[in-house]
Every structure is written in C-alpha cells, then in structure tokens.
Amino acid sequence: MATTQPPPNQSQQSQQGTGPQQPAQRIQITPEIAQQMAAKLRQQQQQQQQQQQMSAPPPPVISPSEVDFVEQPVSTKDKRIVAADGASEKLKSVCNDINYLINKLEQHPEYAVPPPPTIMKPTRSQQFTKAKEDGNALFKQGNLDEAIRLFTVAIELAADRPPWESHVLAREELSLALSNRALCYHNKEEYDKSLVDADAVVEIKRPWSKGHFRKGKALIGLNRLQEARDAILLGLDFEPSNDDLKNALTEVDTKILVNHHAKQQTK
Incomplete structure (x- = not known):
C-alpha cells in the first residue's frame, strides 16, 4: 500500500537545489478588496465619460428664425x-x-476692418448741411427747381453713408431732406412726387409729425381726402397738440363736407 510523504521543509528544499517549483499562491479577494476594485472601475468610467463630454462639441442652438431654414444655392x-x-x-x-x-x-x-459707428468723417456731414441750407435759401427765393436739385444732393449724401456709420444720423438727415423736397414738389403742384417723399419720411421716422403732415397735404392735393384724413389722424396720435396737423384736419374735413353737400345737390 502506498504511503503519502509529508512535504519537504525549507531546509530540505535548500538542500535539494533545483527541484520542481511550487505553484504561486493565489490572492484571496475579500469583500473589502472587491468593493475597492468596483469603486475604482466606476471612477475610471466617470473620468472617461467626462473626457468624452469635454471633447464633444455642444449641440447646435437653433434660433426661431432658422427653424424653417432651407438651403439654397448661390454663386459668385x-x-x-x-x-x-x-x-x-x-x-x-x-x-x-x-x-x-x-x-x-x-x-x-x-x-x-469697418471702424466703430462712433467714428465718422465730418466731410459728409458738412456737405449735407451746405446742400440743405443752400436748398432752403433757394426755396425762400421761389427757385423751386434748383432747391429740389440741392435737396436731392443732400438726400444722396445721407443715403450713401457707409453702413457701419450711425444709422440714427442717416435717418435724421434723410427725413429732413426728403421732407423739404416734398414741400417743394407740393408747391409745384406735383403732388404725386410729394406723396412719394412724404411716404418715405413716415417710413424712416414714423413718430415725426412733419412727415404725416406732408403726406396729408399731398393726399389733399390729389383729392384723396379720406386717405389724407387718416394720415393726419395718425400724425395726431404721435403729437396731439401739433397746430399744423390740427389745421390740416380742419381743412380736409371742410373739403369732405363740401364734397358731400355737392353730391347731395346733384341727386
């Protein structure tokens, strides 16, 4: 019958020299070690997710004006x-x-690079002022054609301002020169041209009572009395105490009343 011999002790192993090696001792994974390994793994996963989020570009923000965007081809x-x-x-x-x-x-x-809007060359403003003032002088002299020419020069100077300059100044200059030219056309009884300029004034500077007054007077000249009354009333909404608009309203109401009586008599 075979008998089992006890394993050699350390002294015997050292004496044997190059005998067969024993298998490596296994590491026992205790619950504490398992928890530590799981926590480390979770930490690594979180770090990877953070790196991916940092490297990924943010999602595009679509404004309401771009919701219905449709790409269309253009060329140069x-x-x-x-x-x-x-x-x-x-x-x-x-x-x-x-x-x-x-x-x-x-x-x-x-x-x-376009400069800031606060930086403007004074040359254009000086040219505009001269054209406008010369036009005013000619208007007072009764030279309407030459006054119209100079007001047109002033309009072109104001409209041709570079887009990076102050829009407020351009609107002020344009509305003033157009209003003056509308008055010249009105005095020449070219009411259609006067209406075009007055309409532009209202579009450029809507709260300004002068534009509504010019438009109302042009429409009266064209005998479009109800439209004239509406234009004058709109101006009075912005400036209820304006005497020019009040007088124009009285004028147009009188004309409407006269026309009404004339129609009644012809029936």
Missing part, C-alpha cells in the same frame, strides 16, 4: 453674390445687402 460673379434662379425674395434681399457692403468696402480701401 464679378465679386458679387448672385442668388440662383427661382430663389426667394428674402434670399435676393440678403444677397443685395451683402453686395452693398462689399461695394462700400471697395470704396473705402483704407478700412481693412
């Missing part, structure tokens, strides 16, 4: 942006705005 021709055939009017308008800015930048090569 002679350094201009051209909308494709059949493009929407909005796209054509945007292309016109870009081309206008390109044209202005080409006219001012000294500006590598």
Whole structure:
C-alpha cells in the first residue's frame, strides 16, 4: 500500500537545489478588496465619460428664425453674390445687402476692418448741411427747381453713408431732406412726387409729425381726402397738440363736407 510523504521543509528544499517549483499562491479577494476594485472601475468610467463630454462639441442652438431654414444655392460673379434662379425674395434681399457692403468696402480701401459707428468723417456731414441750407435759401427765393436739385444732393449724401456709420444720423438727415423736397414738389403742384417723399419720411421716422403732415397735404392735393384724413389722424396720435396737423384736419374735413353737400345737390 502506498504511503503519502509529508512535504519537504525549507531546509530540505535548500538542500535539494533545483527541484520542481511550487505553484504561486493565489490572492484571496475579500469583500473589502472587491468593493475597492468596483469603486475604482466606476471612477475610471466617470473620468472617461467626462473626457468624452469635454471633447464633444455642444449641440447646435437653433434660433426661431432658422427653424424653417432651407438651403439654397448661390454663386459668385464679378465679386458679387448672385442668388440662383427661382430663389426667394428674402434670399435676393440678403444677397443685395451683402453686395452693398462689399461695394462700400471697395470704396473705402483704407478700412481693412469697418471702424466703430462712433467714428465718422465730418466731410459728409458738412456737405449735407451746405446742400440743405443752400436748398432752403433757394426755396425762400421761389427757385423751386434748383432747391429740389440741392435737396436731392443732400438726400444722396445721407443715403450713401457707409453702413457701419450711425444709422440714427442717416435717418435724421434723410427725413429732413426728403421732407423739404416734398414741400417743394407740393408747391409745384406735383403732388404725386410729394406723396412719394412724404411716404418715405413716415417710413424712416414714423413718430415725426412733419412727415404725416406732408403726406396729408399731398393726399389733399390729389383729392384723396379720406386717405389724407387718416394720415393726419395718425400724425395726431404721435403729437396731439401739433397746430399744423390740427389745421390740416380742419381743412380736409371742410373739403369732405363740401364734397358731400355737392353730391347731395346733384341727386
């Protein structure tokens, strides 16, 4: 019968020299070690997720105006942006705005980058003031044609301001020069032209009573009395105590009443 011998002790192993090696001792994974390993693994996963979130770009923010965005082709021709055939009017308008800015930048090569709106050359304002004042002097002399020419020069100077300059100043200049030219056309009894200028004044500077007054007077001249009354009443909404508008309202109401009586008599 075979007998089992006890394992050799350390002294015997050292004496045997190069005998067969014992298998490595296994590490016992206690519950504490398992918890530590799980916590370390969770920490590594969290770090990886944080790195991915930091490296990923933020989701795009879509404004309400871009919700219905539809890509449309455009092309360049002679350094201009051209909308494709059949493009929407909005796209054509945007292309016109870009081309206008390109044209202005080409006219001012000294500006590598458009300056702040507070920086404006005084030359244009001086030219505008001179054209306007000379036009006023000619109007008082009764030279309406020459006054119209100078007011037109003033309008062109104001309208041709670079788009990076103050829009407030451009609106002030434009509304004033257009109002003066509308008065010249009215005195020449060219009421249709006077109405065009007056309409532009109202669009540019709506709260200004002078624009509504000019529009009302032009419509009276065209015998469009109800429209004239509406224009005058709109002006009075902005400035109820304006004497010019009050007098114009009395004038148009009188004309409406006279026309009404005339129609009654012809029946």
